[in-house]
Amino acid sequence: MSVNNPCNVNRECQEALGRLEAFLDNALAADASSALAEHLAGCSHCAGELEVRRNLRSRLKLAVQSVDTPAYLEARVRAHLRSNRKSSAWILNLAAVAAGIVILAVATFAYQRGYMRWTPGSREAYISSVSSRVANLMRVGLGNHVHCAVFRKYPKNPPTMAEFSATIGPQYSGILPIVREHVPADFQLLLAHRCTYRDRQFVHMVLRSNTALLSVVITRKQAGEAFSRDELAPELSESGLSIYQSSVQRFRIAAFESRGHMVYVISDMPGQHNTELMQAMAPALKAFLGRLES
Amino acid sequence: MVAFEPSAGAGFGMDVAPELSKIQRFEAEALPHMGDIFRTATRLVGDRARAEDVAQDVFLQAWKSFNRFEQGTNCRAWLFKILFHCTQHHRRKWFRFPSLTEPEEFIEANLAEVPAVPEHLTDEEILEALDRIPVDFRAVILLVDVQEFSYKEAAGIMSVPEGTVMSRLSRGRKLLREQLGDVARSYGIIRPKREGQ
Numbered sequence: 001m002s003v004n005n006p007c008n009v010n011r012e013c014q015e016a017l018g019r020l021e022a023f024l025d026n027a028l029a030a031d032a033s034s035a036l037a038e039h040l041a042g043c044s045h046c047a048g049e050l051e052v053r054r055n056l057r058s059r060l061k062l063a064v065q066s067v068d069t070p071a072y073l074e075a076r077v078r079a080h081l082r083s084n085r086k087s088s089a090w091i092l093n094l095a096a097v098a099a100g101i102v103i104l105a106v107a108t109f110a111y112q113r114g115y116m117r118w119t120p121g122s123r124e125a126y127i128s129s130v131s132s133r134v135a136n137l138m139r140v141g142l143g144n145h146v147h148c149a150v151f152r153k154y155p156k157n158p159p160t161m162a163e164f165s166a167t168i169g170p171q172y173s174g175i176l177p178i179v180r181e182h183v184p185a186d187f188q189l190l191l192a193h194r195c196t197y198r199d200r201q202f203v204h205m206v207l208r209s210n211t212a213l214l215s216v217v218i219t220r221k222q223a224g225e226a227f228s229r230d231e232l233a234p235e236l237s238e239s240g241l242s243i244y245q246s247s248v249q250r251f252r253i254a255a256f257e258s259r260g261h262m263v264y265v266i267s268d269m270p271g272q273h274n275t276e277l278m279q280a281m282a283p284a285l286k287a288f289l290g291r292l293e294s
Numbered sequence: 295m296v297a298f299e300p301s302a303g304a305g306f307g308m309d310v311a312p313e314l315s316k317i318q319r320f321e322a323e324a325l326p327h328m329g330d331i332f333r334t335a336t337r338l339v340g341d342r343a344r345a346e347d348v349a350q351d352v353f354l355q356a357w358k359s360f361n362r363f364e365q366g367t368n369c370r371a372w373l374f375k376i377l378f379h380c381t382q383h384h385r386r387k388w389f390r391f392p393s394l395t396e397p398e399e400f401i402e403a404n405l406a407e408v409p410a411v412p413e414h415l416t417d418e419e420i421l422e423a424l425d426r427i428p429v430d431f432r433a434v435i436l437l438v439d440v441q442e443f444s445y446k447e448a449a450g451i452m453s454v455p456e457g458t459v460m461s462r463l464s465r466g467r468k469l470l471r472e473q474l475g476d477v478a479r480s481y482g483i484i485r486p487k488r489e490g491q
Contacts, residue, residue, distance in 0.1 A: 026444075062417065064337060077354070
């Protein structure tokens with residue numbers, strides 16, 4: 001229906017006017033939109049109203065857009081993005097350098113302490129390095145401990161005491177119960193054998209707790225060897241038994257001698273524990289060796 | 295609804311190359327909307343200096359959350375949502391008055407005839423008329439009539455139901471026409487209303 005007289009707005013025009021804004025917003029359903037378009041095509045009054053509203057929006061849009069945006073605003077945001085990237089890159093580089101230094105320091109420290117020695121040459125170099133800092137006869141036990149006990153991988157399930165007795169041989173198997181009796185119960189016997197290091201034979205027992213590795217090392221004296229001649233002064237002398245002690249890096253060494261043997265306890269137990277253990281064990285060991293030597 | 299919540303919580307990427315590519319993507323997708331964001335902020339907070347602060351905040355927050363922005367979705371709507379979040383924050387900070395609450399069921403029948411906007415009115419006069427409308431009505435006019443968002447998009451940006459957008463829009467347009475009419479009458483461009491009209 002066509003209504004050309006504004007003073008004679010009928011119901012159809014009222015409905016059309018009520019939908020003009022939604023029509024401009026593209027929010028009418030398709031059939032309602034085409035019905036309104038059909039009405040507008042024939043109604044100059046409603047078409048005029050549509051044009052007024054469209055013009056109002058257009059003027060409003062232009063007015064809002066007439067406000068200029070300061071150029072420095074975008075420049076400020078861009079600068080923030082770049083500075084943020086630079087600072088995060090700088091922090092990243094610094095963190096990488098710091099991490100590198102820490103890793104290098106830890107690796108160097110560990111290497112100096114005998115860790116990460118994966119070749120026989122580097123292991124021997126380490127043994128020579130620590131041995132050079134103790135007296136000659138102390139080196140004998142220390143060298144065997146580091147060579148045979150420290151640089152070794154142990155099986156998860158060690159052999160039984162009977163198997164160790166067989167390995168160590170009938171001559172020295174009596175030492176095993178003495179060691180087992182005196183070493184604290186949290187130490188597990190990992191190894192008991194005879195070994196050779198630097199042309200010298202040893203009877204060697206290795207025990208380990210959660211925090212320490214311990215060796216009991218026995219070797220026969222060679223010609224002219226005696227702690228008393230090695231510029232060593234006994235640290236403890238009880239019941240006619242002199243105990244010598246020394247330490248280097250984490251290793252604590254306690255030793256005594258019988259007529260024909262030198263006996264060492266070497267471990268990384270803290271404080272005086274290593275010497276105390278030797279004190280407790282030495283009389284029984286000396287008695288055992290005395291019987292062997294007579 | 296717009297799918298992204300503005301947040302300042304996202305962290306920075308740790309790798310430098312992806313960070314650079316992120317900057318380039320942000321510059322390409324977000325920064326072109328700086329003008330629309332600033333102009334809308336100006337109308338919402340009514341002060342150019344504050345609008346600069348708000349616009350800058352919008353882009354800094356958008357940058358922090360950009361990792362969570364899905365490529366290919368509506369970046370412009372996402373930025374406007376952040377704008378309204380920032381504007382609310384600034385309004386609370388500056389004015390300490392609550393937002394307008396109007397009955398949600400209010401739907402203005404849009405039957406009144408609209409006076410033509412006189413050609414003689416300047417942009418400044420139109421903007422003054424717009425600025426006199428309560429901010430919640432002004433906001434929806436800016437989103438739908440100026441920025442041409444759909445009702446659905448505007449509802450997402452303002453975090454209100456679509457029906458609220460429609461009712462505020464209807465009411466806001468009526469108020470704007472009244473304001474423009476007052477300006478026009480003050481200039482003698484259209485005749486004063488007669489009693490009972």
